[in-house]
Amino acid sequence: MQNTLVEQNSPPVDLKPRMSLAWVGKAFLIALSLLIVYLLGTNLAKNPSLFANIILSGLQMGFVYAMIALGYTMVYGIVKLINFAHGDVFMVGAFVSYYLVYRFNFQNWPALFFPDMPPMVVVVIGTISVIIIAMIVCVLLATTIERVAYKPLRNAPRIAALITAIGVSFFLEFFGALNFVFSPRFIPYTRPFEVVAWYIDGSGIHSIVAGTQPPANAITFSNIFLIIMIVSILVQIFLQFLVKQTKMGIAMRAVSYDKPTARLMGINVDQVISFTFAIGAAFAGLGGVLYAIAYSSINTQMGILPGLKAFVAAVLGGIGSIPGAFVGALIMGQAEALTMGFISTPMRDAVAFAILIIVLLVRPTGIFGEPENEKA
Amino acid sequence: MRAFKVFGLLMVVVMVLSACAPAAAPAAGGAAAGGEIKIAILAPLSGPVPTFGLSTKEGATLAVKEWNDKGGVLGKKIVAIVEDSQCTPDPAVNAANKVINQDKVKYIVGEVCSKASIPVSEIANEKKVVQISGTSTNPSVVRDAAGKVKPFTFVACFNDDTQGKVIAKFAKENIKAKTAFIMLDQANDYVKGLAEYFEKYFTADGGTIVGKETYTSKDTDFSTVLAKIAEAKPDVVVLPDYYNIVNLVTKQAKEKGITAPFIGGDGWDSPDLDPKAADGGFFTNHYSPTEDREKVKTFVKNYGEAYKNDKGEPKTPDALAALAYDATNILIEAISKAGEDDATKVADTIAKGKFEAVSGSITFDEFHTPIKPVTVIAVKDGKVTFNSQVMP
Numbered sequence: 001m002q003n004t005l006v007e008q009n010s011p012p013v014d015l016k017p018r019m020s021l022a023w024v025g026k027a028f029l030i031a032l033s034l035l036i037v038y039l040l041g042t043n044l045a046k047n048p049s050l051f052a053n054i055i056l057s058g059l060q061m062g063f064v065y066a067m068i069a070l071g072y073t074m075v076y077g078i079v080k081l082i083n084f085a086h087g088d089v090f091m092v093g094a095f096v097s098y099y100l101v102y103r104f105n106f107q108n109w110p111a112l113f114f115p116d117m118p119p120m121v122v123v124v125i126g127t128i129s130v131i132i133i134a135m136i137v138c139v140l141l142a143t144t145i146e147r148v149a150y151k152p153l154r155n156a157p158r159i160a161a162l163i164t165a166i167g168v169s170f171f172l173e174f175f176g177a178l179n180f181v182f183s184p185r186f187i188p189y190t191r192p193f194e195v196v197a198w199y200i201d202g203s204g205i206h207s208i209v210a211g212t213q214p215p216a217n218a219i220t221f222s223n224i225f226l227i228i229m230i231v232s233i234l235v236q237i238f239l240q241f242l243v244k245q246t247k248m249g250i251a252m253r254a255v256s257y258d259k260p261t262a263r264l265m266g267i268n269v270d271q272v273i274s275f276t277f278a279i280g281a282a283f284a285g286l287g288g289v290l291y292a293i294a295y296s297s298i299n300t301q302m303g304i305l306p307g308l309k310a311f312v313a314a315v316l317g318g319i320g321s322i323p324g325a326f327v328g329a330l331i332m333g334q335a336e337a338l339t340m341g342f343i344s345t346p347m348r349d350a351v352a353f354a355i356l357i358i359v360l361l362v363r364p365t366g367i368f369g370e371p372e373n374e375k376a
Numbered sequence: 377m378r379a380f381k382v383f384g385l386l387m388v389v390v391m392v393l394s395a396c397a398p399a400a401a402p403a404a405g406g407a408a409a410g411g412e413i414k415i416a417i418l419a420p421l422s423g424p425v426p427t428f429g430l431s432t433k434e435g436a437t438l439a440v441k442e443w444n445d446k447g448g449v450l451g452k453k454i455v456a457i458v459e460d461s462q463c464t465p466d467p468a469v470n471a472a473n474k475v476i477n478q479d480k481v482k483y484i485v486g487e488v489c490s491k492a493s494i495p496v497s498e499i500a501n502e503k504k505v506v507q508i509s510g511t512s513t514n515p516s517v518v519r520d521a522a523g524k525v526k527p528f529t530f531v532a533c534f535n536d537d538t539q540g541k542v543i544a545k546f547a548k549e550n551i552k553a554k555t556a557f558i559m560l561d562q563a564n565d566y567v568k569g570l571a572e573y574f575e576k577y578f579t580a581d582g583g584t585i586v587g588k589e590t591y592t593s594k595d596t597d598f599s600t601v602l603a604k605i606a607e608a609k610p611d612v613v614v615l616p617d618y619y620n621i622v623n624l625v626t627k628q629a630k631e632k633g634i635t636a637p638f639i640g641g642d643g644w645d646s647p648d649l650d651p652k653a654a655d656g657g658f659f660t661n662h663y664s665p666t667e668d669r670e671k672v673k674t675f676v677k678n679y680g681e682a683y684k685n686d687k688g689e690p691k692t693p694d695a696l697a698a699l700a701y702d703a704t705n706i707l708i709e710a711i712s713k714a715g716e717d718d719a720t721k722v723a724d725t726i727a728k729g730k731f732e733a734v735s736g737s738i739t740f741d742e743f744h745t746p747i748k749p750v751t752v753i754a755v756k757d758g759k760v761t762f763n764s765q766v767m768p
Binding site: 049050053054056061185186188195197199208212213214216222291295296297299301302305337340341344349 | 601609623
């Protein structure tokens with residue numbers, strides 16, 4: 001077991017290019033950023049309202065990525081595992097809400113018990129309860145995965161757990177694609193509430209009426225955008241509070257810093273790790289529901305790309321850092337939307353993963369990451 | 377991924393086993409047994425598109441049953457041999473070899489998918505067996521590499537060139553569109569082909585393409601493309617993709633306040649199309665079960681009596697069932713008209729004949745492709761209904 005090819009404490013590979021070649025990379029990066037600034041500047045001048053619309057769609061994407069990226073970054077921060085099954089937990093969250101809304105009409109439950117309740121309140125309470133159930137299912141799923149697939153490998157080489165994570169991810173995708181589970185179809189998602197969209201033009205905010213077209217220079221946004229933005233920011237604040245102010249947060253930081261010592265201090269390390277998986281899964285489930293509501297189509301492979309991009313966001317922000325994941329996700333959302341808007345749509349995934357490569361080459365610790373001081 | 381590998385291995389085993397069998401059998405050409413005429417139906421009952429296979433099987437066997445109830449053809453009973461060809465070249469070739477060499481059929485209905493129909497057509501023409509596919513729209517099914525027609529292969533559907541032409545004509549004449557915006561998936565030949573043909577005929581007719589945006593089949597967020605459409609304000613948006621993409625795009629377009637109608641091809645035809653999202657849109661199709669024509673009404677009624685869904689309700693035939701039914705009927709009618717159980721004569725009769733089918737009145741052009749009207753279907757008030765028939 002100890003004689004495996006990959007040693008657990010192998011010295012970190014020196015990723016910095018040799019000094020003589022460093023200027024080539026720097027010149028390339030500077031040229032690249034100048035090109036981006038030029039591209040954005042000309043397009044902003046050409047059509048400001050289109051530019052603003054694209055920024056808004058990038059923000060919506062970014063806030064969803066942020067909810068997923070938090071799970072990657074927290075789990076990595078504590079057990080140094082890239083949990084590739086995280087995107088599939090996100091998918092399960094979307095499917096749970098689909099069944100609750102479409103099959104059981106669950107978002108209307110308050111109306112059954114309290115017939116006098118105003119419809120607006122029914123929708124709000126109903127939707128929140130749908131989201132909470134989806135989050136609970138995701139938490140149960142993630143803790144089960146952790147118990148079954150990752151815990152037995154906690155002392156094995158890190159690569160073993162990584163491969164297991166990929167295996168779990170494939171399992172969830174293809175098990176979900178079975179006809180008696182979720183089926184491999186693209187399913188139109190029934191929203192628990194109606195979408196209301198508005199547009200802003202020179203004369204203020206107006207709501208979009210079906211069948212009429214807003215004026216040419218209008219900036220459009222919807223209630224879903226507002227919900228995703230508010231929820232994502234609240235999640236961020238909640239996590240900051242959790243990690244910085246609560247006992248569990250202190251335990252998490254302690255485990256992240258030094259597991260054996262934390263255990264000696266009387267911290268239940270296994271419990272803390274399970275809790276971390278649970279929190280990440282809850283937010284992935286939340287993100288899954290909101291993503292499904294926003295883009296209204298679900299299938300069993302829907303978690304792969306958002307999951308991978310959230311992972312890139314976490315690396316970009318500095319893996320292990322919670323504010324980093326948030327900022328990284330917003331940058332990823334913008335990079336994608338601007339690529340789609342001003343270069344070409346099929347380029348967006350290429351750009352997303354080019355960011356991963358550039359970050360790993362130039363600053364492997366990410367924006368908020370601190371250079372790793374090897375312990376143990 | 378792994379599932380595919382296991383599947384692939386199984387396929388190899390099946391291939392080896394079935395490759396052994398025909399090697400021992402004598403060459404094709406023997407007379408069919410006594411009082412019956414055998415027709416092979418190659419349908420993808422498993423594989424990526426099982427609903428296509430089921431519809432095809434049901435449509436084709438319904439046609440056979442109706443002929444047998446009338447006393448068969450040329451005084452002989454028709455026997456249908458259904459084989460699973462999986463919408464994949466290798467299993468389709470094996471199935472074709474099996475029915476030709478072992479069962480000694482002279483007539484094949486199928487396959488559904490072009491990529492499986494093409495290799496089957498090679499065998500059929502080599503062995504002089506008549507093949508008629510209901511739904512393979514790719515021109516290579518009926519044309520060989522040199523662009524010459526394959527003498528024994530026919531299709532019962534229009535091709536993508538015709539479809540693109542009809543979409544352009546409909547946009548021009550019925551929607552009165554002068555400007556169009558094209559959305560396409562660059563990686564999908566079907567979508568790309570339709571978009572190209574649309575552009576060709578729309579601009580030739582004086583229309584302007586105000587924008588063209590590509591996306592990938594994995595996309596779920598179309599807001600940037602839609603923002604550009606909102607800026608360009610076209611009279612019509614062309615989206616010739618499958619229903620899953622159509623659902624996403626049209627729903628998001630409504631939220632952006634885009635009022636231009638969306639228009640597409642037969643890829644929209646699915647029970648999973650969201651009629652609320654696609655409201656106001658149009659698509660071309662092979663046939664519509666709601667069309668008020670005697671042939672269509674009888675077919676829908678008989679099909680519903682013969683086949684029930686899970687809830688025991690009569691099934692509504694989709695385009696695949698209708699085309700398989702048409703293909704089988706054309707074949708049997710040609711055998712009857714030829715007056716002889718002979719593949720060469722039957723092929724000749726099909727090429728020259730005129731057939732009244734569910735999907736319209738059919739004659740074949742020099743490339744064994746039907747000349748027939750294209751049905752345009754409207755999505756309106758949450759329903760998918762017949763709008764008009766357009767002659768290309």
